[in-house]
Amino acid sequence: MARSDWEAVIGLEVHAQLLTDSKIFCGCSTAFGAPPNSQTCPVCLGLPGSLPVLNERVVEFGVRLGLALNCTIREHSVFARKNYFYPDLPKGYQISQHELPLCENGHLVIDTPEGEKKVGIIRAHLEEDAGKNLHDPEGGPSRVDLNRAGVPLMEIVSAPDIRSSDEAVEYLKNLRSILVYIGVNDGNLEEGSLRCDANVSVRKRGETGFRTRVEIKNLNSFRFLKQAIDFEIERQIRVWEEGGQVVQETRLFDAQAGVTRSMRSKEEAQDYRYFPEPDLPPLRVDEALVARVRESLPELPREKQARFVREYQLSAYDASVLVADKAVADYYEQAVAAYGKNPKTVANWVINEVLRLIKENPEGIRATRAEPERLAALLRLLDEGRINAGSAKAILEEVHRTGEEPEAVMRARGLEQVSDVGVIEEAVARVIAANPAELEKYRAGKKAVFGFFMGQVMRELKGQGDPKLVSEALRRALDS
Amino acid sequence: MELAREDVERAARLAAIALDEEEVERFRRDLSSMVTYFDRLLSLDLDDVPPMAHASAGIAPTRSDEVQPGLPVEKAVANAPQSDGPFFVVPRIIE
Known part of the structure; x- marks a missing residue:
């Protein structure tokens, strides 16, 4: 079956660090590059008895982004606990938004060879970032830096409306540009303040349902995003065409080899056991705030x-x-x-x-x-x-x-153009006198020699003759 | 609804806690009575009732975006079972 019988179905999940001075639920600094564990406190370390208090600027930035992405802003949104165990997550859960996110049902317009295209934004919600694990390539235990734990993030989830790696790149470029324009994110993919995961599946043209999708992580440049998606599309088509089954899994892009690789799938399916965060009452965003933010949008x-x-x-x-x-x-x-x-x-x-x-x-x-x-x-x-x-x-x-x-x-640098007609005429006279054979040819009707004279005069004028004036003076001299 | 032992074992695994035989049985009974209570709530017609996400009727208070001093590094890692200079140390987590 031909490659053109298949189409790709792609959705992007983008995490954007919000440019606040302090973390989402505590007053620790969000500055990048500080010494390890120098920007922590009982709240972001998850110490018992500490309580989160929401940073109002995070809410404002969330609303700003939601409006820029044409989303509905929910008056009441709810924080939830996403439970899992990993050393970079000190509390054993991430505070995120689940059933009732701050922003929903938006869209972003991109340019495609076929014209403008609307890509849906399913939701954009607030959450906290995790810390950072460091692994010694030689082996041995892992080390953990929790400076990033609690840095505010906005997760922006697109609809599966994207049909090619080029559209995916276009979507991410447009989103990044909006984030930077409205001042909520610095757009830095390399340093990870903007991170992108791609959900990719393929289906035969004409099919309306979706086939199994794969999540690709770690796409920290536009080039990698394109390479990873292209590789994954080809891989999945091959699997289906050879009569196999695409497995739902998370894959990592290996930039050096240009391939995606399966991450060890966990024995048990992920079960985050979301439930409303008991330490945070619902977030209320009133119309006045939405109006004020809308007013201030650039x-x-x-x-x-x-x-x-x-x-x-x-x-x-x-x-x-x-x-x-x-x-x-x-x-x-x-x-x-x-x-x-x-x-x-x-x-x-x-x-x-x-x-x-x-x-x-x-x-x-x-x-x-x-x-x-x-x-x-x-x-x-x-x-x-x-x-x-x-x-x-x-x-x-x-x-x-x-x-x-x-x-x-x-x-x-003596680059001033020679526009003095007298100077130009002198140069023309010198060149003609020095090239009697070419003059002969020109007068005999070989008009192409004009180009030769033009070049010689310009050389005489060190390239700074006004071309129009030189050409006129030359014509006058040669045709007289 | 009566829970099976497997339900309790799965919950224990997700919570990363170890239960012995006797505890599994005790939690099976306790959790079953809780789940039965939720079954009663589920039998109510609540279509017109907005979901309640929080027991308090309040709205999340907020704070202004100002940096406050945190903990010195030595204090931050002081209670860690294992540390190395400024770092928390955990068993190796990737292959």
């Missing part, structure tokens, strides 16, 4: 994209590149304001040149010293015919590194 990436298309006449693609990172979008708008015209030209320079210069830099657009005003100044030099496009790129590179004014770089 422009979201897709709204911004639509505005860029409308206001600056950009293509949908260019707009999407600019809005993916809020800092880039802000940079672009500042540059447009500073330049005062032709937003399309500014977009081209930002996308093709500025973004190229900062490509590998983890600090992104903040890393460039070519501030929006400097980019605008550079474009003005170009408009005035004082530099050509090639010099402009070279100048931008230096401005990016040093933060110098473009005009100063132009002068210091």
Whole structure:
């Protein structure tokens, strides 16, 4: 049976650390990278007699994310205990939300080759993070650091609406962008403040039910997410086609080998025995809070994209590149304001040149010293015919590194374009005098030699002749 | 509803507690009477009654997002059965 007879059914579960100063149920710091077990207290250590008290900022962030994902915000939501034993979970249960989560029934829009697509958000709920286990590769006992235990998380569960690894990547990129825009998460997949698990199954086209799904853990980059899903889809199709059964299990992506591997399945099926957390009464979110948060929501990436298309006449693609990172979008708008015209030209320079210069830099657009005003100044030099496009790129590179004014770089490197017609005509005369044979050919009708003369004159002018003026002067001289 | 010994053994396994023969039988009887009580609740028609998630009628109090000092590391690990410097130490948990 052909590969095209199958389709993938994918849902993503994303855990996002909320950017609060203190933990969800106690006042311990959430700062990353502190010495082991230096940010703990009786509450997050699970010591007897301690009681959780909810951080109000966590609630506000939860509502903010719910609204940004078009969810219904539940007036009464309930915290529940999810019971299991693991050394990184000091209480023997995780405080989470189960039957009555804070946010439900939302959606997120992604772009696909077939156009816009709505991916459902089943729920988004609040919970606490676990600690961290450290294993010595040489063997021996495991060590536990509980600094992360109790850090607030939002778990965002998509509907099984995703049909390919590309759509999954698009979904995660869009979600990450929203999280960063609304200021609730730093979007850092590598450091684990944003974590993604994928539920993957396949079915024959036309089937309406779902076949057995597999959960893949540990997908800490867009590339791994794509690789892991692609591998898993092929693996499952092969299993079904060979007459086998896909087993419901959790698999880990091995980035080095590019494969997913089964985690040892537990003898007993998971039974978390959820029940309402007796230490926390229900959470009430009143309409006033929802209204206040709605009021404070910034422009979201897709709204911004639509505005860029409308206001600056950009293509949908260019707009999407600019809005993916809020800092880039802000940079672009500042540059447009500073330049005062032709937003399309500014977009081209930002996308093709500025973004190229900062490509590998983890600090992104903040890393460039070519501030929006400097980019605008550079474009003005170009408009005035004082530099050509090639010099402009070279100048931008230096401005990016040093933060110098473009005009100063132009002068210091002698890149000012030669627009003096007298100087250009002298150069033309010198070149023609030095190449009598080519002149002969040109006059005999071999017009292609014009390109040769053009190149020679530009060389004479060290590449800085205004191409339009050079071409005109040359034509005058050759055709006279 | 009468519970079977297997039900009690499964619950004990999930709770990670060890029960001897006599305790299994005692808990089987005690838990059976509790479950029987829930059976009576289940027989009521409660369609129009909103679920009650908590015995207190109150609403969760909240605190502002301010960092408070926690425990010094030595105190944090002081009661651990085993520790190594700033770390809690547990039996190896992965292969």
